[in-house]
Amino acid sequence: MKKTAAVLVSVLMSFAPVSVGAISESKKEAISKNCSTTIENLKELQHEDSKTRVYLGKYYEVLQLRFITPFNVRLSENTLSNDSFVNNQNDFNKGRENFMIDFIEYQKMLERLIATDCKNRPAEFYDVLVKTRELRKIVESDTKSIYKLANDHLDLVKKIGEKL
Amino acid sequence: MSSGGRKLIILGIASALIALVTTGISLAIYHNSGDIYLDRSRPGFLPDEDEKDDDDPIEEYTFDKSGEFTEEVLKEYTTKFGEVMQNIEEYEKPFGSSALSDEALGI
Numbered sequence: 380m381k382k383t384a385a386v387l388v389s390v391l392m393s394f395a396p397v398s399v400g401a402i403s404e405s406k407k408e409a410i411s412k413n414c415s416t417t418i419e420n421l422k423e424l425q426h427e428d429s430k431t432r433v434y435l436g437k438y439y440e441v442l443q444l445r446f447i448t449p450f451n452v453r454l455s456e457n458t459l460s461n462d463s464f465v466n467n468q469n470d471f472n473k474g475r476e477n478f479m480i481d482f483i484e485y486q487k488m489l490e491r492l493i494a495t496d497c498k499n500r501p502a503e504f505y506d507v508l509v510k511t512r513e514l515r516k517i518v519e520s521d522t523k524s525i526y527k528l529a530n531d532h533l534d535l536v537k538k539i540g541e542k543l
Numbered sequence: 544m545s546s547g548g549r550k551l552i553i554l555g556i557a558s559a560l561i562a563l564v565t566t567g568i569s570l571a572i573y574h575n576s577g578d579i580y581l582d583r584s585r586p587g588f589l590p591d592e593d594e595k596d597d598d599d600p601i602e603e604y605t606f607d608k609s610g611e612f613t614e615e616v617l618k619e620y621t622t623k624f625g626e627v628m629q630n631i632e633e634y635e636k637p638f639g640s641s642a643l644s645d646e647a648l649g650i
Contacts (some may be wrong), residue, residue: 399621406645406650409650410650413649413650414551416649417649417650419649420647420648420649424643426587426588427546427584427642429588429636430578430583430590431634431637431638432581433590434634435631435634435637438627438630439631440633441627442624442627444626445604445605445606446606446620446623446624447603449606449608450606450620451605452608452609453606453607453608453610453612453616454612455545456609457610457611457612459612475565479581480581482581482607484577484596485575485578485638487577487578487580505650507553508643508648511643512640512643514567515638515640515642515643516640517639518550519598519636519637519638519640521637522638526631527633529624529628530628531623533621533625533626533628536617536620536621536624537621539612539617540614540618540621542571542618543612543613543617
């Protein structure tokens with residue numbers, strides 16, 4: 380349900396007009412002047428981001444499906460399971476889902492940025508750029524959150540080890 | 544032209560139209576659902592040569608769902624888990640903000 384809502388919001392956001400804020404004339408000039416180079420840089424970044432997502436996504440999946448989930452099943456079988464492990468697993472799964480949803484939103488905005496006419500509409504381009512930066516920050520925050528949850532899991536495992 | 548020939552042409556045109564419409568709908572769903580952004584088989588996003596799977600030390604490892612917990616089991620688990628974490632850490636600052644800074648974009 381939440382995923383559907385997030386997708387709907389993302390679709391609406393990608394069509395919503397972006398307010399054109401004030402930027403300096405020198406900035407507008409720089410954007411117009413370097414337009415083609417900027418677009419090339421953005422396309423390269425889009426490619427790199429796609430590569431990073433696949434790379435990290437693969438290892439997040441490995442952690443969830445081949446480590447955390449079977450570990451918790453085994454804990455349960457040995458009646459060693461507790462709320463901390465269950466909550467950590469749920470948060471990790473949710474983190475992976477958020478990473479995917481937020482990455483899609485960010486990529487949609489990045490695509491919109493690339494399609495914006497930076498030569499003739501530099502102010503609008505800059506506003507879309509600001510929005511793209513915000514969405515990229517959310518994706519970055521997702522990766523930090525997943526990394527922390529994985530380390531938290533490892534700490535919990537070490538505590539189990541101390542009890543043996 | 545015979546009546547059969549006309550019907551055959553109409554059938555051909557109708558088939559082509561149906562194929563165009565359904566393909567258009569499929570592409571719209573593919574784009575709007577965001578799947579396009581997760582798909583690396585689309586043109587321009589194919590994996591680079593250096594992305595070919597190397598020997599992956601954790602490839603064959605899956606923690607067993609059943610069995611007892613011993614120190615040895617936990618040690619192996621934390622070691623393998625650590626290897627995955629090392630791979631993740633190879634990206635020092637994934638999606639860092641500097642990539643979209645004014646300086647990076649030359650504006």
